[in-house]
Amino acid sequence: MLDNRRYDIDWLRVIAIGLLVIYHIAIGFQPWGVFLGFIQNSETVEWIWTPMAMLNVWRIPLLFFVSGMGVYFAIQRRDWKALLIERTKRILVPYIFGLLAIVPLHVWIWKNYYHQDMEFALSPMHLWFLGNIFVYVLIFTPLFFYLKKHPNGKFQQIMSKLLSHPAGLLLLMIPFVAEAELLHPDSFEYYAMNAHGFWIGMLAFLTGFLCVYSGQAFWSTVTRWRWLMLAIAATLYTLRLLEGEFIAPLYLKSIESNLWIFTVFGFGHRYLNKPSGALTYLSQSAYPIYILHMIFLYLASWLLFPLDMPAPFKLALVILLTFIGCFAAYELVVRRIRFVRPLFGLKV
Template sequence: MKFERRHDIDWLRVIAIGLLLVYHIAIIFQPWAMFVGFIRSDALMEDLWKPMTLLNVWRIPLLFYVSGMGVYFAIRKRNWRQLLLERSKRILLPFVFGIIAIAPLHLFIFQGHYKMPLSYYPHAGHLWFLGNIFAYVLLLSPLFFYLKKKEGGRFMRILKSFMRHPLGPLSISVFFVIEVLLVKPQLFEMYAETWHGFFLGFLAFFFGFLFVYSGKVFWKTMLGWRWFYSGLAVILYTVRLLVLDLKSPDYLMALESNCWIFALFGFGYKYLNRPSATLSYLSQAAYPVYIIHMFVLYAMAAIVLPLEIPVLSKFLAIVTFTGIVCCLLYEFIIRRIGFLRPFFGLKWRYKQNVKVLEKSS
């Protein structure tokens, strides 16, 4: 059976990872950067954080939604053993390798930049996301395979009916509101290695699966009501920015987060669901770039920040050179050296990847 490839979901994943890179670089220019383990610029750009506050309520939840959707596409042609083996290779192996060999690198750079004693400290760092995803696969795959067996049954019919109404998908925000009320996170956007991040990710992963499980009816709702979701998101962000001084209650942040994400699903479905050679390449590159981007970012910060140039030029230079170096490392090392590929979530054989790219172009 031939299944439809959802190119818009691939694009959203690529875009989210690209924005994550910019977001992390923006932290360097904030006064509190060192408190979260980042190299800090002496010259600050605090106004830069205002647009980042728009991103930080949906950038990570979006990736969890998309990851849940990916599991639905995966189980259409895999049994549970094949799924766990595939996810172990693609997620668990890079996660463990990253803890040992990748995440400690940016700590070395941080220590060297501030002339601290060098010490080796294996840690998850920015790769915490992978550990969460693998845990969700283990916890939810029995339910997902049960739903797969019951596809076309009563639950799916009820779900489809629910997803036809614009408030149907939006009503799942109730669960996200309950999560923040119970967990009481210190900050809504503090996802890394927190219970808030774990439970929020669990919900987004689960509902991401259900959204694609419900079929095209969900996407038609996203498409038809994309302006409604985006308008509501803009209103909530405007209130957060201008009225509440960026200190919205967590329950409003949860609603705003889902509004932005549903708007992205709608616009992505309309404009991005088409194949291209560029997407084929970037969708392969996004995961390895995500894994390596932090130590590259730290290295570029250590090189650029001492330069006698305007602070905006420093920001743009770090963004530009981090992107270039990550792409070069991917293209000429990670992608082409066979034994390295599995450690970055790629298939062992490089030639398979080339054939896919040739076909897509």
């Protein structure tokens, strides 16, 4: 079983969070952005939704996969009490703080922009997946520590043998396909605060843990077959693109989602599993930046959208200002003020 630090998984978490921020920025340039609670520019940039539609089927499940993998590594150094204490500090405290302090700020900016009534209903908004992850930790802690006590038991041997062959990856997809078909969500790509998001997140979290638990077999398989999986995922995406409005049966979207994720793990394991100074900094800053980013996204939108300038230029400026604001807040406040650090999941 693996117990060394996996830099590729750290990189993928950083990349996934960065893509989520850009995804949220892109929503403000779509004709339906305001209906999802985003400040919407009067002129749209609809072409950007072509790459975003590719990301949309796997961006959130990837985070849950990575979170499950992270728990595997965490329990190698902790007992169950230490894990729950650590995850409470890392996830629950920032979730509650964000619910009470971060979300109301960007909701206030939205309401101010649209001259809405300033009444506010408590909601996790973009932090919803933190609550889900904490629930998954509570649910699966007994199972995870049971598996930890049996590192080379029959189940681990079965998983290792299963995932040593690409057919094993197909078997991993079956629960995801079943989830999509049984719940039949109105939109496969909409995960926030609904049953589809909860169950697909739970499956991804558990599967991520089991993939690492299986040993080297999973990583060897996704690395060996990464190009074929990329080709199939790209083909399924192209079919959605040609169909118009990126429509496809739910089971095909589920398969495409998993293929993209396994492809990302394969390329990540091949090229990203090495330390770097940039990774050290970004792996610390990514989480606080995600918690903060909606404030700076909404501020940038509030400032720029009324101005008379081309929409693509606004898009570039919103991306730039959002990241500058996030990194400045992290560097000048979150990282340096001792009592603020735990509110964003950082150690004191």
